[in-house]
Structure formats: C-alpha cells, structure tokens
Amino acid sequence: MNCRKAEKLLLKSFDGRLDGRDRDLLASHQGTCPACRKAEKEYRTMLGLLKHGREAAPLPRFWERLEPRLREETELMPLLFWERWSLRAIPVFLTLVILLGGFLFFAPQARELGQSATLLLENRDPLSETQALFDTDKADTRTMMLLFASLDEKAPARRPVP
Amino acid sequence: MEEKQLVRLAQEGSPAAFEELVAKYQPKVFSMALSFTRNREAADDLAQEIFLKAYLALPRFHGKSEFGTWLYRISINHIRDFLRKKGRAKEISLDDVPEISFSDREQAEKAEQERETEARRTLVQTFVRSLPEKYRVIVTLRDIQGLAYEEISRILKLSPGTVDSRLHRARRMLRVKLAPYLTGEGGANELSQG
Numbered sequence: 001m002n003c004r005k006a007e008k009l010l011l012k013s014f015d016g017r018l019d020g021r022d023r024d025l026l027a028s029h030q031g032t033c034p035a036c037r038k039a040e041k042e043y044r045t046m047l048g049l050l051k052h053g054r055e056a057a058p059l060p061r062f063w064e065r066l067e068p069r070l071r072e073e074t075e076l077m078p079l080l081f082w083e084r085w086s087l088r089a090i091p092v093f094l095t096l097v098i099l100l101g102g103f104l105f106f107a108p109q110a111r112e113l114g115q116s117a118t119l120l121l122e123n124r125d126p127l128s129e130t131q132a133l134f135d136t137d138k139a140d141t142r143t144m145m146l147l148f149a150s151l152d153e154k155a156p157a158r159r160p161v162p
Numbered sequence: 163m164e165e166k167q168l169v170r171l172a173q174e175g176s177p178a179a180f181e182e183l184v185a186k187y188q189p190k191v192f193s194m195a196l197s198f199t200r201n202r203e204a205a206d207d208l209a210q211e212i213f214l215k216a217y218l219a220l221p222r223f224h225g226k227s228e229f230g231t232w233l234y235r236i237s238i239n240h241i242r243d244f245l246r247k248k249g250r251a252k253e254i255s256l257d258d259v260p261e262i263s264f265s266d267r268e269q270a271e272k273a274e275q276e277r278e279t280e281a282r283r284t285l286v287q288t289f290v291r292s293l294p295e296k297y298r299v300i301v302t303l304r305d306i307q308g309l310a311y312e313e314i315s316r317i318l319k320l321s322p323g324t325v326d327s328r329l330h331r332a333r334r335m336l337r338v339k340l341a342p343y344l345t346g347e348g349g350a351n352e353l354s355q356g
Contacts, residue, residue: 011330015304015311042337042344049279049286050305058192059206063181066210070177070217 001029006036014047169229173220180220184213187230190307191237197306198241198298200287208244212237227316234309234317238299245295282343289339297332304329 001009009026012018018026030036163182171179191212196205216236223232290301303314304325315322337344 007334008330011333017311039337042341043333045282045344046286046333046337046340047305049283050290050301051308052283058188058209059202062188062192062206062209063184066184066213067177067181069210069214070180073214073218 001025003029003033003036003039006030006033007039010036010040010043014043165229166225169220169223169225172217173223180217183229187233188213190230191233194234194237194302194307195241197287197290197302198245200284200291208241212240215240231313231316234303234313238303238317242295242299285343286336286340289336292339293332293335297328297335300325300328301332301336305333 006026006029009018009022013023013026030040163179165183165186168179168182172183188209192205192209195208195212196202199205199208212233216233219236223229290298290306293301299318300314303309303317304311309317311322311325314320315325318325320328
C-alpha cells in the first residue's frame with residue numbers, strides 16, 4: 001500500500017468508517033512509514049483544534065432579544081404581503097387600462113341614427129304627417145304637398161326647423 | 163415534547179414551542195456562524211437572523227426532512243449570503259497568519275502553552291476560512307459541528323460520495339497549509355481526548 005492510499009484510510013479511520021481489514025493494512029503501513037505516522041499526528045492535532053470550535057457558548061439572553069423581532073416581523077407581515085402584491089398589481093392594472101383604452105379606440109363607432117330610428121326615439125309617429133296630407137280634401141293641393149314633402153326628404157337641410 | 167409536535171405547534175403560532183426549538187438549536191447555529199465569521203457579535207446577529215428567517219418560513223416547512231436539517235440548510239444559505247456580501251471569500255496568504263514561536267516551549271509556563279494552543283486554534287480557523295467555499299462548508303459541518311455524513315449530504319443536497327471526496331480534499335489542503343504549525347505541543351491529541 002502506498003502513502004496516498006494510507007492517507008485516505010487514515011482520514012476514514014478518524015470518522016470511524018474503516019473495516020477490520022483496512023485497519024490492519026493501515027496499521028502495518030504506518031509501522032514502516034514515518035511520514036504517515038507524522039501525518040497521523042498532524043491530522044489528529046488539526047482535527048482536535050477544529051473540534052474545539054463547536055464548544056462556543058452563545059451570547060446571553062438570545063431568546064429575549066429574538067422574541068421582539070419575531071413579533072415585529074409577524075405584525076409587519078400583512079403590510080409586507082400588501083406591499084409585495086400591490087407592486088405586482090400595478091403592471092396588471094396598467095395592462096387592463098391599455099387593453100380597455102385600445103378596445104374603446106378601435107371599436108366601431110356607433111352609426112348615426114336613421115330617420116325612422118330618430119322618430120321612434122322621439123316618440124313621434126312617422127305616419128302622422130303623411131296622414132295629414134292624405135286627409136286633405138283637394139286632390140291638387142294633396143299632390144303638391146306630397147311633391148314638396150318628397151323634395152324635403154331629399155334635402156333635409158332646407159327643411160325649416162320647427 | 164417531541165420535535166415534530168413542537169414544530170407543528172410553532173407552525174400554528176405558539177411562541178413557546180418555537181422558543182423550545184430555538185433553545186435546542188441555538189448553540190449549534192451560533193457555533194456554525196461563529197466558525198465562519200470568527201466574531202461573536204457577528205455570529206450572534208447571524209444566528210438571530212437565521213431563526214427569524216426560519217420562523218417566517220415555518221409555514222412552508224412540510225416535514226419532508228428533519229427540522230434540524232432544514233434549519234441547517236437555512237443557516238448555510240444565510241451565512242453564504244452574508245459572506246458574499248462581506249466579500250470574505252478572499253484567499254488568506256501565509257503572510258496574514260500570526261507568527262507563532264515554539265522556541266522555548268519546554269520552559270514555557272502553563273499559561274503560555276494555553277496561549278499557544280489558542281493561537282493554533284485561531285490559526286486553524288483562519289486557514290479554514292481561506293479554503294474555497296465548498297470545502298469550507300464541508301469542514302465546518304463535519305469537523306467543527308460534528309454532523310454525520312448522511313446529514314451533511316441531506317443539508318447540502320450532495321451525494322455521500324461527493325461529501326466524502328470533498329472532505330478528504332479539504333482536510334488534505336488544510337494539513338498542507340498547517341503542517342509547519344502542527345508539530346508543536348498544545349492541542350495535540352485533543353481528538354483522542356474528545
């Protein structure tokens with residue numbers, strides 16, 4: 001066994017992960033290799049010094065200092081939640097506004113109302129004026145009135161405003 | 163009370179249950195932070211922030227792993243962030259290491275030996291901090307914190323084989339750096355005593 005393999009076994013042995021056969025191999029190598037014995041001593045010292053680090057005692061009153069911070073954070077949580085979501089809501093709101101604006105802008109404009117629709121909306125009977133013409137006794141007068149009425153229909157701008 | 167029960171109560175908002183969990187894990191979290199920072203005040207601040215983070219994240223803990231493993235994972239990530247922000251990842255050269263003299267150690271008083279041992283501890287910690295992060299974390303969890311391979315594997319989400327090879331490499335790197343300082347007494351055979 002060479003020193004490199006011995007070192008690997010040595011490090012495993014510190015973690016108690018060496019089986020009986022490997023342990024014997026390592027022991028026999030170390031018996032004949034001063035460099036590996038030195039390495040073992042150095043590793044033991046090093047790991048011993050490292051192990052000392054876990055004995056550190058924490059500062060006093062840890063919980064007493066932690067508890068107010070926990071309470072404060074818990075109280076702030078709804079605000080933080082709202083802050084987080086309000087930040088996300090802004091782009092969503094802007095997108096909706098843009099979409100709505102686009103829809104209104106590009107939607108077909110409402111057509112002007114036709115004459116019949118206007119009359120209906122004004123609650124006027126479209127036949128009442130015509131009926132008055134037909135009710136006229138004189139045939140000539142009736143014909144003339146119908147003629148003027150038809151001219152008025154073709155040129156609504158000339159029609160006198162009531 | 164069992165840990166699972168404590169975790170459940172803490173999730174339901176019981177401060178007393180969380181206090182018990184803090185009492186149980188506080189020394190480990192603190193010493194882990196200390197081994198990375200070497201500053202008690204900074205380690206204490208980190209430990210407080212870690213527990214705060216854990217408390218706020220408790221509703222998202224579903225018990226898929228042990229609470230301790232989950233907490234260690236939070237701790238490691240938080241400490242990593244802290245170190246990145248502080249820019250502590252720089253390599254430490256031998257020039258930065260305090261000089262230790264062993265010339266008259268046979269005649270030195272007990273107090274002097276203790277001082278030397280303390281200086282060696284500081285030296286080891288200094289070199290641990292000089293390791294690349296992936297090795298430093300493994301050495302800290304295994305050789306300082308004393309966690310089992312399987313637990314380290316779960317915390318770091320690495321295969322046991324990777325943990326093994328990284329630890330092996332980290333220890334070798336450390337020994338190479340420390341070899342000139344390890345031949346003296348004071349601290350030797352501490353492993354066999356511990």
